[in-house]
Amino acid sequence: MTDAHTAGPFIAAIDQGTTSSRCIVFDKDGRIVSVDQKEHEQIFPRPAWVEHDAAEIWTNVQEVVSNALIKARISREDIKAIGITNQRETTLLWDRHTGEPVHNAIVWQDTRTDALCRELGRNVGQDRFRRETGLPLASYFAGPKVRWLLDNVEGLRERAERGDILFGTMDSWVIWNLTGGVDGGVHVTDVTNASRTMLMNLHTMEWDDKILTSMEIPAAILPEIRSSAEVYGTAKGVLEGIPVAAALGDQQAALFGQTCFAEGEAKSTYGTGTFLLMNTADKIINSYSGLLTTVGYRIGDQKPVYALEGSIAVTGSLVQWMRDQMGLISTAAEIETLASSVEDNGGAYFVPAFSGLFAPYWRSDARGVIAGLTRYVTKAHIARAVLEATAWQTREIVDAMHKDSGVDLTALKVDGGMTSNNLLMQTISDFLDAPVVRPMVAETTCLGAAYAAGLAVGFWPDTDALRANWRRAAEWTPRMDADTRDREYKSWLKAVERTMGWIDHEE
Amino acid sequence: MARTIQSLERAAAMLRLLAGGERRLGLSDVAAALGLAKGTAHGILRTLQQEGFVEQDPTSGRYQLGAELLRLGNSYLDVHELRARALVWTDDLARSSGEAVYLGVLHQQGVLVVHHVFRPDDSRQVLEVGAMQPLHSTALGKVLSAYDPVAHAEATEAAREEFTPHTVTGLADFEGVLDLIRARGWASDVEETWEGVASVAAPIYDRRRMPVGAVGITGAVERVREDGELRSTLVAAVRDCARAVSRDLGAGRF
Numbered sequence: 001m002t003d004a005h006t007a008g009p010f011i012a013a014i015d016q017g018t019t020s021s022r023c024i025v026f027d028k029d030g031r032i033v034s035v036d037q038k039e040h041e042q043i044f045p046r047p048a049w050v051e052h053d054a055a056e057i058w059t060n061v062q063e064v065v066s067n068a069l070i071k072a073r074i075s076r077e078d079i080k081a082i083g084i085t086n087q088r089e090t091t092l093l094w095d096r097h098t099g100e101p102v103h104n105a106i107v108w109q110d111t112r113t114d115a116l117c118r119e120l121g122r123n124v125g126q127d128r129f130r131r132e133t134g135l136p137l138a139s140y141f142a143g144p145k146v147r148w149l150l151d152n153v154e155g156l157r158e159r160a161e162r163g164d165i166l167f168g169t170m171d172s173w174v175i176w177n178l179t180g181g182v183d184g185g186v187h188v189t190d191v192t193n194a195s196r197t198m199l200m201n202l203h204t205m206e207w208d209d210k211i212l213t214s215m216e217i218p219a220a221i222l223p224e225i226r227s228s229a230e231v232y233g234t235a236k237g238v239l240e241g242i243p244v245a246a247a248l249g250d251q252q253a254a255l256f257g258q259t260c261f262a263e264g265e266a267k268s269t270y271g272t273g274t275f276l277l278m279n280t281a282d283k284i285i286n287s288y289s290g291l292l293t294t295v296g297y298r299i300g301d302q303k304p305v306y307a308l309e310g311s312i313a314v315t316g317s318l319v320q321w322m323r324d325q326m327g328l329i330s331t332a333a334e335i336e337t338l339a340s341s342v343e344d345n346g347g348a349y350f351v352p353a354f355s356g357l358f359a360p361y362w363r364s365d366a367r368g369v370i371a372g373l374t375r376y377v378t379k380a381h382i383a384r385a386v387l388e389a390t391a392w393q394t395r396e397i398v399d400a401m402h403k404d405s406g407v408d409l410t411a412l413k414v415d416g417g418m419t420s421n422n423l424l425m426q427t428i429s430d431f432l433d434a435p436v437v438r439p440m441v442a443e444t445t446c447l448g449a450a451y452a453a454g455l456a457v458g459f460w461p462d463t464d465a466l467r468a469n470w471r472r473a474a475e476w477t478p479r480m481d482a483d484t485r486d487r488e489y490k491s492w493l494k495a496v497e498r499t500m501g502w503i504d505h506e507e
Numbered sequence: 508m509a510r511t512i513q514s515l516e517r518a519a520a521m522l523r524l525l526a527g528g529e530r531r532l533g534l535s536d537v538a539a540a541l542g543l544a545k546g547t548a549h550g551i552l553r554t555l556q557q558e559g560f561v562e563q564d565p566t567s568g569r570y571q572l573g574a575e576l577l578r579l580g581n582s583y584l585d586v587h588e589l590r591a592r593a594l595v596w597t598d599d600l601a602r603s604s605g606e607a608v609y610l611g612v613l614h615q616q617g618v619l620v621v622h623h624v625f626r627p628d629d630s631r632q633v634l635e636v637g638a639m640q641p642l643h644s645t646a647l648g649k650v651l652s653a654y655d656p657v658a659h660a661e662a663t664e665a666a667r668e669e670f671t672p673h674t675v676t677g678l679a680d681f682e683g684v685l686d687l688i689r690a691r692g693w694a695s696d697v698e699e700t701w702e703g704v705a706s707v708a709a710p711i712y713d714r715r716r717m718p719v720g721a722v723g724i725t726g727a728v729e730r731v732r733e734d735g736e737l738r739s740t741l742v743a744a745v746r747d748c749a750r751a752v753s754r755d756l757g758a759g760r761f
Contacts, residue, residue, distance in 0.1 A: 031602055333587035420591040422622075422636050440598045440627060471627040473598055474634055 008078040011454045012068065012239075013446040014061055016086040016170045017250065018107065021060045023068035024446040025079070028459070030469040032443060034072035036064040043104055048111045051104035054092050057170070058177050066238050076239055081231075082178070083246035083453030085253035085445050086170040089196045091145035093156070093221065094173070096166045099182045103153050105170070106145045113144040120144060120215065132201045132208050134284065134293025142169055143198035147215050160221050167221040169193045171247040178244050179233035186233040189223040190247035191304055195295040200225065202284050202293065205304060227298040228252070229452040246452035248297060250445050251275045254415060255307065256297050257448030258439060259470045261463045264407040267444070268394060270418035272320075274312040276397050280405055281305060289360040289400035299455060299463075308404060310359045310397035314352040315390045316418055321352075322386055328379050336423045338383040346381030347372040349495035350389045357499060360400040367502040371495040390418070391427040392492045398432055411435045415444045422476075430480035431489070440471035517541065518551050522560065522572070531569040559657040574656045574717075584719045584756070586612050589711070590622040592755045597624050597722065600748040604741055606726035607632070608748075610711075611640060611647035612719065613658045616665055618648045626726065641700060643667040643681060644674050646708035647721040649694040653685040654710045654718035673699045693746055694721075695737055698728055705731040707742055709749035714757030722749050 010033060015022040022037040038060040043051040069076065089108035094101045106112070117137040121128050126136040135141055146167055150157045159165050168176065171193045176185040194200040194207075199217065201208040207222055226232060231243045248256060251269065255277045258267040266278035279296055284306050287293055296307035314321075319335050322328050329335050349371045351357075356364040370382065398409050411434055418424055419438050429436040441447050454460045520541055525532060532540075538548035552570055555561035562573040590610065597608045601624040610622035618640040625632045642648035642662040651658035667676040675681050688694045693709045708723025723745055724731070731741060 029602075032599070331585060331588050333591045334585050336587040337585050417591075420594045421587070422590070440602055440624070442595060442598065471602070471625075472629075472632075473601065473624045473627075475625070475632075476634060 008074060009080045009459070010072070010074060010078050011081050011083065011450040011459055012065065012079050012242075013083045013085065013450040013453070014065065014174060015250070015253075015446045015449065016057060016061060016084065016174055018087040018090075018109075021057060021064050022446065023061075023064040024443055024450070025068050025072045025074070026447065026450045030441060030447055030451070030466075032441065033074075034068050035443075036067035036071060038064050042107075046112075050107040050110040052090065052107055054094070054101040054105045054170075054173055057105075058173070061174055061177075062238060069238075076242060079239065079242050080459050081243045081245040081453040081457040082235060082239060083248075083449030083451075084171050084174050084244070085248050085250050085449035086174065086193070088169065088193065088249040088251065089140050089142050089145075090170050091142045091149070091167070092170070092173050093146065093149050093153075093160070093165050093167050095159075096164060096187075097182060099177070099185075102156055102159075102165065103149055105173075106149070108140050110145070111139045113139045113148050116144050116148060120147075129198055129208075129211055129214075131286070132203070132211060133198045134195065134202050134286075135198050136292075137198070141196055141198040143211070143215050143217065146197075146199075146217050146221075150217065157218075161218050163220045165221050166223070167217075168223050169196070169249075171249075172223045175232055175244055175247060178235045178237075178239065180236045183236070187223045188226045188232050188247075190226055190228045190249075191295045191298045192228055192249040192252040193247060194225045196249060202295065202306070205295075205298075227300050227302075227304075228256075229297070229299045229456040231456055243453075243457055245454075245456035246449055248449055248452055251277055251309065252295070252297055252307070253446070253448030253452075254444045255279065255448065256451055257441070257444035257446070258413040258415065259451075259463070259467045260296075260413065261305075261467065264410060265413070266398075266401070266409055267413040267415065269444075270315055270390070270414060270416040270424075272316045274315040274390065274394070274416075276310045276312075276394065276401075277307045278309075278401050278405070278407070278409070279305060280308055280407070283405070285405050287400070287404045289404050290362045291359055291397070291400055291404060297452065299452070308401050310400060312390065312393045312397065313358050314354050315393070316416075318350075318352045318386055318389060319418075322383065328383065333420070335383050335386060336421050338380050339387050339423055342378070342380040342384055344381075345372075345384045345388055346377045347374060348377045348381045348385045349492055350382065350385035351492075351495050351499050352386075352389055353496075353499040357496070359397055361496070361500075363500050365501055365503040366499040369495060369499050371498055372491065387421070387424045387427055388431075388488075388492075390424060391431045392489070394428055395431045395489070409434055411437055413437050413439065415439065415442060425474075425476045426479070429476040429478050431485065433478045433480075433482070433485065435478070436476045437472055438474045440473040514551060517543065517547075518555055521548075521551060521555065522576075525561065525570060525572050531564060531567070531571045533567075533569050537570065556660070559660070562656055562660075584713050586619075586621045586720075589720055589752075589756070593622055593711075593722065593752045596748050596751045596755070597622060600722070600724065600744055601625070601627050604724045604726075604744050606724040606731065606741070608722065608724055609635070609640075609647060609706075609708075610720060610722045611651070611708075612721075613642075613651050613655055613661070614639070616661050617642055618645060618651060618721070620647075621720070641668065641670070643676075644670055644696060644700040646694045646696040646706035646723045646725075649684065649688055649696065650708045650710050650721035650723070651718070653688040653694065659685070670700050671698055671702055673697065675699065693742055694723075697732065697737070703728055705737070707731065707737055707745045709746045711749050711756070712753045719756070722752060
């Protein structure tokens with residue numbers, strides 16, 4: 001970045017994300033040497049449908065890799081391994097002989113499989129496959145998307161059953177192409193990405209035949225499930241000869257990049273939405289609080305490490321809403337200025353249940369409320385309530401994780417854009433009654449992929465060496481007294497209650 | 508109609524007058540143009556000057572509009588926006604320098620720390636966001652005093668406390684220090700505020716080339732200095748960081 005005192009060798013990470021593809025080159029200390037990024041088109045064929053052109057994505061990936069090397073002024077010999085991290089659950093089928101996608105990739109946000117998921121739940125409902133997969137039947141996950149493609153692209157099922165079609169999430173697509181594509185490309189996925197398909201059994205780490213039968217998905221299209229950190233193959237093209245040595249879904253990569261290697265360590269990524277993952281070591285914890293059970297990572301032939309995941313649908317997007325829809329601020333950062341102009345929320349609570357309540361409530365009949373309004377309340381109090389909403393929702397997920405796992409959270413490691421909001425970070429620490437810690441490298445997702453790849457090729461000896469790289473950039477410690485916290489939490493919960501049952505009939 | 512405050516009306520009239528064709532006016536010009544007694548006009552001008560809305564040219568004694576006016580309206584940069592833009596660069600500065608990084612802006616009579624990155628070792632450190640530093644003795648404060656006229660007025664008019672034997676307190680000496688800072692583009696504080704502590708800082712500009720803040724590193728004097736001189740690599744890293752943040756804010760390459 002600003003100085004050239006870092007010297008090779010390096011690890012490259014490719015982040016194939018929802019809005020863009022990026023390549024970041026890291027040095028041995030985990031510092032960023034160069035970055036390149038390119039956005040791709042978001043295709044909306046119908047309301048609530050979201051697709052990506054996988055060919056465009058592969059072109060962009062090649063371009064950002066070349067540019068990152070040029071910007072770092074290094075040649076491919078300086079790169080010891082490549083790691084991949086990716087938008088999770090986005091689903092692609094392609095022809096193994098031509099390398100051409102048979103349809104645009106169906107993006108995780110796409111809800112076209114809603115009805116199909118209800119149908120697949122039969123008389124059991126959305127928890128039909130939860131015991132095996134850790135997931136509820138919901139439109140995010142890849143399995144139902146595969147089924148939709150097989151049902152809706154003409155002649156596809158026959159081609160799939162003949163063995164001409166390959167399925168993959170974006171990690172598989174990038175790795176297959178990197179390692180040669182039609183010319184010997186390896187067809188693999190890692191355990192974290194496989195755990196988001198609803199097709200993998202968490203206990204065996206293999207594709208679950210029963211579920212495949214239930215969803216009518218031919219096993220011939222499936223990639224081989226591998227660990228998150230091992231050499232899958234060597235690259236062709238721009239990166240000729242470099243080992244492709246890691247794959248992790250984006251949130252798991254952030255967990256890895258934050259070096260949450262011990263049981264009870266958790267990270268929270270604050271962006272448009274928020275994803276909180278907690279390492280549960282070798283325990284597959286069934287959630288009764290609406291959390292997801294997922295694979296955290298697996299290094300080579302070591303035992304897999306599991307995780308509990310909770311997400312908050314509306315966090316950064318609530319601040320954007322305050323800016324774009326309400327016009328109360330002109331930039332996202334100004335929410336802190338406005339909120340800091342008052343001492344407290346003035347009695348106002350904002351529950352942004354814009355499309356229902358998610359974990360731990362799962363109430364689709366809920367809608368957003370601002371509660372506790374009096375003539376005293378100003379826009380500054382509302383701004384404060386906006387930030388507190390993110391903090392309380394974090395608290396609710398942490399509480400749910402504690403309830404499910406019995407593990408106490410010792411500290412929360414945070415990353416993502418909203419960590420620049422000092423008041424928010426302090427509020428989270430106050431509401432959790434636990435320290436909140438920001439690491440020095442903000443790009444934890446790419447760093448996680450680089451770490452996993454580096455471990456696989458011996459660039460770093462073990463996870464202790466990675467921990468030694470971790471640097472604390474800031475730490476917020478709780479300042480709120482217990483009485484205030486308890487009283488405020490009660491008020492928040494009352495506000496949450498008032499969101500429920502707003503929509504009369506669920507569709 | 509509700510009652511109005513006469514002195515505010517007069518102050519507004521003065522600002523309009525100074526914003527008009529003739530940019531610099533003497534006290535008697537202002538008083539005559541508005542039909543005020545010199546003493547009354549002087550009192551209002553001094554108040555406006557204190558608030559930064561008016562500046563007085565030190566040689567001619569004439570008055571002109573102050574930099575604080577530019578902060579109002581569109582050009583105002585939110586400090587939280589500044590922090591958000593600076594985050595990546597200040598992390599990198601802490602990593603490359605091995606020292607704690609601070610970002611400060613002018614607030615009342617001092618420097619308000621709006622962002623702080625810990626020194627990248629495992630020691631216990633406390634987040635100092637919200638803390639105030641003196642203008643006349645710290646590297647951040649001196650950068651602001653050198654480049655921001657309002658900060659300059661604050662630092663030169665207030666009493667400059669002697670924190671250590673190294674603190675520069677005399678006005679002429681202090682102005683000399685600021686001249687050197689403007690010539691070099693960066694400021695230092697070697698045990699002038701705290702014994703055993705040294706800092707280096709450089710200015711951050713926005714897209715209007717207005718100085719909006721300062722960024723710098725702070726550490727033990729033994730690490731920051733080498734053979735009696737500030738380490739040139741540290742100075743370069745601080746200036747690189749300030750330039751990178753300025754570029755992010757839209758200031759052209761410089």
